Amino acid sequence: MKELSLNILDITENSVKAGASLTEIFIDESDEKLVLTIIDNGCGMTDEVLKTVTDPFYTTRTTRKVGMGLPLLKMEAEQTGGRLSITSKHVSADADNHGTTVCAEFNKNHIDFTPLGDVVSTITTLIQGHPDTDFFYRHSFDVKEVSLDTRELRAVLDDVPLNTFEVIKWIEDNLKEQYLEA
Numbered sequence: 001m002k003e004l005s006l007n008i009l010d011i012t013e014n015s016v017k018a019g020a021s022l023t024e025i026f027i028d029e030s031d032e033k034l035v036l037t038i039i040d041n042g043c044g045m046t047d048e049v050l051k052t053v054t055d056p057f058y059t060t061r062t063t064r065k066v067g068m069g070l071p072l073l074k075m076e077a078e079q080t081g082g083r084l085s086i087t088s089k090h091v092s093a094d095a096d097n098h099g100t101t102v103c104a105e106f107n108k109n110h111i112d113f114t115p116l117g118d119v120v121s122t123i124t125t126l127i128q129g130h131p132d133t134d135f136f137y138r139h140s141f142d143v144k145e146v147s148l149d150t151r152e153l154r155a156v157l158d159d160v161p162l163n164t165f166e167v168i169k170w171i172e173d174n175l176k177e178q179y180l181e182a
Contacts, residue, residue, distance in 0.1 A: 002115075002117070003114065003117025004034075004114050004115065004116045004119075005116060005118050006122070007072065007073045007114075008025060008036065008038065008119065008122050009126065011069055011102055012025065012135075015038065015040035015042050015100070016042075016126075016130050016133050017042075018042025018044070019042045019043050020040035020042035020099065020133065021041060022040070022041050022133075022134045022135075022136065022151075023038065023040045023041075023134070023135050023136075024037075024038070024040070024135075024136040024138075025037075025123070025137045025138070026138050026140075027119070029108075029140065032107060032108055032109055033107060034113075034116070035105050035106075036103070036104045037101065037103045037104075039099065039102075041099040043090065043091045043099075044098040044099050044100055045088040046090045046093075047090075050087075054070050054071050054074050054084070070084070070086070070102070073102070074104075076104070076106070076112075077106055080108075081110060082104065082105040082107055083105050084102070085101075085102075085103045086101070087100070088100040119139065120172060120175045120176055121172075123137050123171070124171050124172045127168065127171060128162075129163075131161050135149075136149045136150070141182065144182040145182070147178070148171065148174065153171075
C-alpha cells in the first residue's frame with residue numbers, strides 16, 4: 001500500500017468484521033522509529049488461523065482467494081528492518097478476554113519506509129462507516145500527542161449518532177487542529 005493509513009483502515013475493518021466493539025489504534029513515533037499497534041476485542045483468531053494469517057494466499061473473504069492486508073504490512077515493516085507481530089486469543093479459548101493485537105515496527109530512516117499518509121481521513125472514515133463501534137486513536141511523538149476516543153464523544157453527545165455530518169466534520173477538524181499544534 002502507498003500509505004500506512006491504508007493499512008490501518010484495512011486492519012481496523014477486519015477488527016470490525018470480527019465483531020470488535022472497541023478498536024484501539026496507537027502510533028508511537030520518534031525520529032528513527034514508528035510503531036503501529038492495533039488492538040481489538042473482536043472474536044480473535046484460532047492458533048491455526050494465526051499461523052497462516054500473514055500468508056497472502058490465506059483469506060476469510062469469499063469474494064477472492066487472496067488476503068493482502070497483513071502480508072503487505074509485514075513486508076512493509078520488514079523492508080525497513082522492522083518487524084510485525086500478531087497475537088490473538090479466540091473467543092472459544094477465553095470468552096471474557098479475547099481479541100487480536102497487531103504491532104508493526106518501522107525504521108523511518110530507511111529508504112523503503114512507507115509514509116503514514118492521511119490518517120485523519122482514515123479515522124473519520126472508520127467512525128463514519130461504523131458509528132456503533134468505538135475507536136480510540138492516539139498518535140504520540142516526542143512530548144506531544146494527538147488523540148480521539150469515541151467513548152468520550154458518546155458521553156457528551158448523548159443520543160446523537162457519530163456519523164452525522166456535523167459530528168464527523170467536528171472530528172475531522174479536531175484531529176487536524178491537534179496535528180497543527182503537535
